[in-house]
Amino acid sequence: MTLDPTLASRLDSGVSMAAPLPGYEAPARLVVSSTIAGVPVRTYGSSGPTLVWLHGGGFAAGDLDMPEADVVARELVARAGVTVVSVDYRLAAFPAGADDVVAVVSFTSRATGPVLLGGTSAGGNLALAAALRLRDAGTPLAALVLAYPYLHRVNPPATAELEERMAPLPESVRFAPAKMTAMATFYLGPLADDPPPLAYPGTAYSDTADFAGLPPTLVIGAEYDDLLPSALDAASRLRAAGVPVSEYLETGVLHGHLNTPGLPGALRTLDEMAWFLRAHTAAN
Template sequence: MTIEDTVLGHPQAVPGPHGDVDLRVYRPTGTPDAALVWVHGGGFAAGDLDMPESDAVARALAGAGLLVVAVGYRLAGPGTFYPVPSDDVLTAWRWGLEHALGAGVARDRVQLGGASAGGNLVAGAVLRLLAAGEPVPAAVFLAYPTLHAVPPLASPAADAAVQRLPEDERWPAPTVEAMYRGFVGGDPATAPAAAVPGTADLTGFPPAFVLTSEVDGLRGSADDFVRRLAAQGTSVLSVCEPGTEHGHLNRPGPQFDASLRRVATWLRNAPELAG
């Protein structure tokens, strides 16, 4: 295995219900310690496999000895709404799980994870697996996820910090609601539960690591999800990365590096950390 194999990622097209799903497989040298099927964000309608939140994250984790399958799901837009992106993520998860097992990764070290809108798709995919009676990931990783069409309020201190941001970076409620309308193709209040996971029944949801950005208008969504998981007895690790704003895994730097160290530790040790 050459360093180029690890850094560049291998393209892979996997058949799905809406056509091939584009993936990139990032392999470390030797047997991987763990594996992650990874879903980037972008407000459901933007983002790709080249953005740092996908490629740089995958490279960093592969460099730390982990196998990563990055998912190029179909973006929401005219004629493309939920469940199409969700179907693509489920296709990627099923393929990625088998690929990781074939690469020698233990079943309880293969996880599904996503950032922002990708976190929504991941949580929704888990709910769909539960509803279908299929095995779910042993644990999941959600980075600053959006899980509600109407974001719950964060703490007063967190909200005050957001108000100091430029207006177009605050994620006000009308902006979030419009984003979800574009995702589901209509009123999110009538959307399937898996499209708005923050309001769904979370019975059976696996242990989770929820990473938040310190100053983020969507942070209340993640915090509420954490509280609901904890209240029902699901093991959950919640970490707020200091000095960051929403989408900090799309901006390589010291905080990016700190978060990726946390993620690598979680992926290797989730059963113990979550227990």
């Protein structure tokens, strides 16, 4: 499928990808700012199972106001009937960001029972890393959502078809090796060339069996995304470890498409996420 015309136009014109499409308004929902286990959070809704949600931003940027955080949370409360706890995790500080996520999930689980956990891009990295730590600590999760996750220090090889799709796009939306190195250096400093275990959970382990025991997982990819091989590799390895995996590829969209409020592809992705969350909260 060709790139969504709205995204293509914004690439050409310089209009912010985060600007809502004309006529779109995020659902109005109860929103409360607080802390959980000392970590700043924003809670959306007040009923239903709890989803702990993590925005993206390459470990260097992102906040609770960006659409990947705020709009996604509002939409999932409306579409899936969940309460969303959006986490303001620490940036550029391994393992502090993952520590924040583990602390929020652990505290919330003690209060409510198993929670859902998910995130986009770097937030997907932290979600998988935290899920592995929580599994080892005996804290169960109801389900896991990894949306266009950033899981590898060096991307798995791209297919010829993906390389052909990505070639015409500007460097601003690409993840070239130099950009990946810069992101790793900012995140890990001198450890960037030899990342600690779980800094990049897609490559933290050599044996797929090490992913055994994780909860049912939804892995979402974007058609125009250099990081798509990272998502596909994670889905394959999780499935090989016996984890129930659902895969969803959103066509015609870039990495970070949930940051464009009202984009048709973003709304379809939210529908898929809501369906998955409802399917794995029925018993909770």
